[in-house]
Amino acid sequence: MLGVVDACFLIDWSRYRRRELLASLFEAILVHEEVLAQLRSPSAIDFASRLLARGVLRLYPWSTAEEELYIQLRDEVALDPRIPSLERPDLLCLVIAHRTGATLLTENLGVLRVVQFHPAYSRVTAWTALEVLEQLVYRGLVEVGSAEEFLNIISEYCEDTKHVFSSKRMKDVVERVRAWLGR
Amino acid sequence: MAGKVRPPPELVREWEREDEEFRELRRRSADWKFIEGLEPRARLALLAYIETGDRYLAAKLAGLTLGEFDELRVKAGVVCVT
Numbered sequence: 491m492l493g494v495v496d497a498c499f500l501i502d503w504s505r506y507r508r509r510e511l512l513a514s515l516f517e518a519i520l521v522h523e524e525v526l527a528q529l530r531s532p533s534a535i536d537f538a539s540r541l542l543a544r545g546v547l548r549l550y551p552w553s554t555a556e557e558e559l560y561i562q563l564r565d566e567v568a569l570d571p572r573i574p575s576l577e578r579p580d581l582l583c584l585v586i587a588h589r590t591g592a593t594l595l596t597e598n599l600g601v602l603r604v605v606q607f608h609p610a611y612s613r614v615t616a617w618t619a620l621e622v623l624e625q626l627v628y629r630g631l632v633e634v635g636s637a638e639e640f641l642n643i644i645s646e647y648c649e650d651t652k653h654v655f656s657s658k659r660m661k662d663v664v665e666r667v668r669a670w671l672g673r
Numbered sequence: 674m675a676g677k678v679r680p681p682p683e684l685v686r687e688w689e690r691e692d693e694e695f696r697e698l699r700r701r702s703a704d705w706k707f708i709e710g711l712e713p714r715a716r717l718a719l720l721a722y723i724e725t726g727d728r729y730l731a732a733k734l735a736g737l738t739l740g741e742f743d744e745l746r747v748k749a750g751v752v753c754v755t
Contacts, residue, residue, distance in 0.1 A: 498728060501743050502753065530740030566678040572685055577729040597755050599695075599726060603688060607680040618755045652746070653753045654698060656691060 492590060493519040494550070496583040497528040498597035502651045503619055504537035513546045514631050515622065519595070520550040520586055524579040550586050559585045563611070567604050575600040587614045595622065597653065619647055620655045624663050628670060637668040692726070695754040699723045704750035711749075718742065719749050726754065 493516040500521075503509055512519070519541065526549075529535050541547035560581055568576045580598045584605070587594035594616040596602065605616045617625070623643055626632040634640045641664065648654050655663075680688075700723055708719050718735030722728065722742075732742035746753065 497739050498753075501740055505747075528739045530738045531744050534740055570677070570679070572680065572688055574725060574727040575729050597753065599755055602755060603680070603684075607684055608678055620755075648752075651753075652702075652750070653755070654702075655755060656694060658691075659755075 491516050492592040493595050494583050494586045494590065494592040495519050495521055495525070495547075495595040496580045496598055496601070497525045497534075498580070499595040499619065500525070500529065500538060501531060501534045502597055502653045503595075503622075504531070504534040505651045506619070506647050507650055508626075508632070508646070509537055511626055511631050512622065513541060513544065515625060515629065516546065516593075518545075519547050520590065520592055521547050522550050522552060522579060522582045522586065524582060528579060552582070556582075556585050556589060559588070563604075563608075567608065573600045573603045576604070584611060584614060587616070593617055618655070618659075619651070619653065620644065620659060620663055623647060624667060627667060634667070634671070636671065637664050640664065640667045695726050696724060698754050699726065699751050702750055702752040707749050715745060719745065719751065722746060723751060728753070 503512060526538060529538055538547060563581055563585060567573055575598050580596065580601050583594060583596065584601050586592065588611055594614055596616055597618055602616055602618070604611055605614050606612065623632070627634055627640060632643055634643060644655070703723055708716055711719070715735050718731045721734050722731035728739060728742060732739045735742050735745065737745065
């Protein structure tokens with residue numbers, strides 16, 4: 491599976507005790523150089539460096555055509571006050587996901603909202619850490635025997651990263667995992 | 674210039690409900706004593722983050738990179754919510 495990652499996701503995920511599992515889920519994860527430039531914390535730099543050294547994290551060769559797509563997307567959505575945090579590096583990741591079909595790994599609420607309604611970009615698959623944890627279960631990389639055990643896995647992530655998830659998304663993902671466990 | 678692409682009203686209402694839930698989670702998680710002891714620029718940035726959830730805006734207000742601001746957010750106990 492191919493992914494593309496933004497800085498918010500990398501910063502948070504790098505604090506997670508099971509962070510190495512990300513490399514088991516994805517064959518390659520694309521990253522824009524402007525995303526790497528945003529990393530400052532030792533944990534995020536260390537994690538990204540190790541993924542780069544292993545060849546899992548790969549610098550994306552940005553093109554003029556993609557720059558034009560970025561400008562178009564920015565003009566369409568970036569000034570909408572109901573969509574927060576639409577900064578250039580994260581929109582670049584959305585463009586890369588759109589162009590390559592890669593799964594977008596993001597914790598940017600604005601980007602997640604664009605994917606909910608934009609005619610072109612709603613085709614992008616966007617995962618937060620919550621969906622990554624869900625996929626780790628489905629692929630047997632994290633073993634859980636019940637929905638409660640899955641909730642414990644999420645609690646570990648929240649504890650390590652100071653990141654929590656919306657009640658609606660938690661309810662939806664737990665229902666999916668419960669259905670998967672009962673299959 | 675491209676035209677604006679607007680979200681449907683029902684989605685905007687859902688986002689408004691979500692924004693309120695997320696804001697309350699950030700307020701409740703914050704270590705207010707720690708935040709009150711910060712220098713004004715860092716304090717303002719954290720307050721802006723708690724109210725808006727916008728890490729980029731807050732990092733700019735603090736004069737920090739995104740990664741540096743996130744270190745401050747964690748020290749202040751403020752959760753990120755998606």
